Amino acid sequence: MTHINALDPGASPLDYYGFELRRHREAAGLTQKQLGEILNYTGSLVGQIETARKLPTPEFSERADAALGTDGMFSRLVELVLRSRLPAWFQQVAELQSRAVEICSFEALMVQGLLQTDAYARAVLGVLDTSNLDDRTAVRLARQRIFEKEKPPVFWVILSETALYQQIGGRRTMRGQLAHLLSFVGNPRVNVQILPFSAGAHAGMQGSFDIYRFASDASIVYTEGYGSGHPTANPDTVKDCSLRYDHLQAAALSLRDSAELIRRVMEERYGEQGDSDGDLVA
Template sequence: MVRNSLDPSASPLDHYGGELRCYREAAELTQRELGAIISYTGSLIGQIETARKVPTFRFSECVDAALGTGGALTRLTDLVLRSELPAWFRQIAELEARATEIYVFQAQLVHGLLQTEGYARAVLGVMDGNDLERRVAARLARQRILVKEHPPVLWVVLDEAVLHREIGGAEVMRVQLAHLLGFLDNPRVNVQVLPFSVGAHAGLPGSFDMFRFASDPAIVYSDDYDTAHPSANPQAVEARSLRYDHLQAAALSLRDSAELIQRVMEDRYGQCSGADGSPLA
């Protein structure tokens, strides 16, 4: 058997692979034997050990439990998945992870923190199918901030056009809109819709995010095709805060927004169902 060489210093993914191999060999298990214990293939374990596949949190949790690592690999997974984000976006992911409050206006798409796997795959696959699964996994990993012990408060205002723009097909949109409805009773994740009837509004210049922190100055962020533009300039923050106040005032209430989302889901995308497939009231 040829043993593939590893350079754990090459990247966080290589480091993870090296640690996985060390823990597995210390337990005197082959890749196939470990795979049988955790219900994964030995081939997949080999690919992760040699940095050809990105580990998921579920995989890491299973290995940690099987090998008694004390959660070491699970803790590494955040670093690995963040390293898979585009270099220009990593700073934004760090801001999301540190923020106590996040305010979002999106005119084109469901925000990445609220995207389903199918929706994210359709968005990220436009014009670039390279390493798609790795990029989707990295995007979805950002959403773990919403279920951590002290999650941020997330306010999202979506232009109504986001609901009507069919991305990934009708089934993907049904699941995505059902996912948004699932946050209705979560006081820390709030989704409002800016209806077409508003006409001209404060968000016409484009989408933006705003981050507030426990002790650091607030930061506003906007992006274009492949760059990010964060700013802590007080005038910029004040201007975006004012725009956001006007957007929230013009948007539908949380419950009225949910009713519109459900109506669009039924009218445009067919049977109205929850994320688990059960009918929604």
Template sequence: MEVVGVRSRELDPSASPLDYYGYELRRAREAAGLTLAQLGSIVFCTGSLIGQIETAMKVPQREFSERVDAALGTDGLFSRLVGLVLRSQLPSWFQPYAEMEAKAAYISSFQAQLVDGLLQTEPYARVVLGTRDEAGLDARVAARMERQRVLEREQPPAVWVVLSEAVLHQEVGGREVMRGQLAHLLDLQKYTWLDIQVLPFKARAHTGLTGSFCLLRFEKDADIVYTEDFVQGHMTANPEALKEGSVRYDHLQAAAHPVDDSAALIARVMEERYGNDPEPDGHGMA
């Protein structure tokens, strides 16, 4: 028996990646002779959820897509499609940057207030993305986590991130979230091609005072510099902007702690500021 109310909407598969995913999921499920409930039981979810995804009312997650591929024998189709679906959930003005980021050979980032999105934990990202609007938050968090798959590809980009020391002290989501986030930064040291430096407060006036920015370099495409304001992002390949961004970044790297000293500072802040002392309600943080 199908779930009532989820089959009435016919999708135009060309309308969006989400519609295309839903259209193909319904087609593959029906070709396998499975009801919504039957497929749901195989992939460990409700038939209602399957129906919502088939009608583009719900955004699929990567784990769900991998289970569906295994259940329906679709040779990785939905695991490939979900990347497009999740990228489509990013703000429209950010999507061009995300596409370039996914192709970059070198990523250099300076962050003045927050941990770079490529390095955020899911709890940290959930707080950042849900600050003003929780509508569609699950999809937006999943999209941010999907961006991080660039770090796991067979030939990942060389990544260099400079964080202002203020990032370590800006308590996003509470001490437990921050402790997990700083522990994650330390764990990222396992990647030999990813380096994190902390720009200390004692650096005083520095070339990043005007705000965060990123530099993307490519093997074949033109390099770009990316900045954001509170409305949208700005991406340019203008040679003068690239030169200015590169010079500023070189100065930030020179003023920041070396990588090993930065890791030691992150560990110290994690223990001293976000350690195992009880929260105000008396519950421990461990």
């Protein structure tokens, strides 16, 4: 059998994934087209993944495991593949998120990445740069799989009311995004609070930040700039941001009142009757 592209499995996690997919497919006596038919994907997509030209998704990996009898290998490997495709400066942060037992996040401008929908994330990532948008969106959404772990972190997020009104991706996208936030109502491990405009000056005026807490390691504060991330375990910084977060929670609406505000904005600002303008990003 002619190999279109001889991969070096040690070159990257993506190359290793492609190498293993081809090896297991050929061991099963299947062509790319035949495997694609079994997985309900095209043979062309199988070929692109095997030659490290296309990122696999968690769904593709689950189907490949079932079809090739690989006992979850591809589902485990895809986590490493997707994390490796994050910007280098963010990879450490993704690792912190995956290990944290509690995440406390304040977001001053938009919906926090761990709660973004596909359409919303695509609109955010597509500003000024639409290259490889499918792959970059998939990589961002893959970080949300930390909530599918056997013991997911407890996630507290405070969103500025600005995030509800800043129309990102069009009315339909915003309605879907706010509906997604409401889907966590009653989930004790994902808690969404809104910091209302009426709060005035508040403890987060200097910008967004996250606090990652771990079972045995020191807590870490994370802030972000353009193209750079800044995690720190400095005790004074952690103490200061923890105090700021306490004050932000005190100023924010309760979980129930936050959900009511999200629901009201979703219906009044992004109701279905206003869809004539469509979305800016599909």
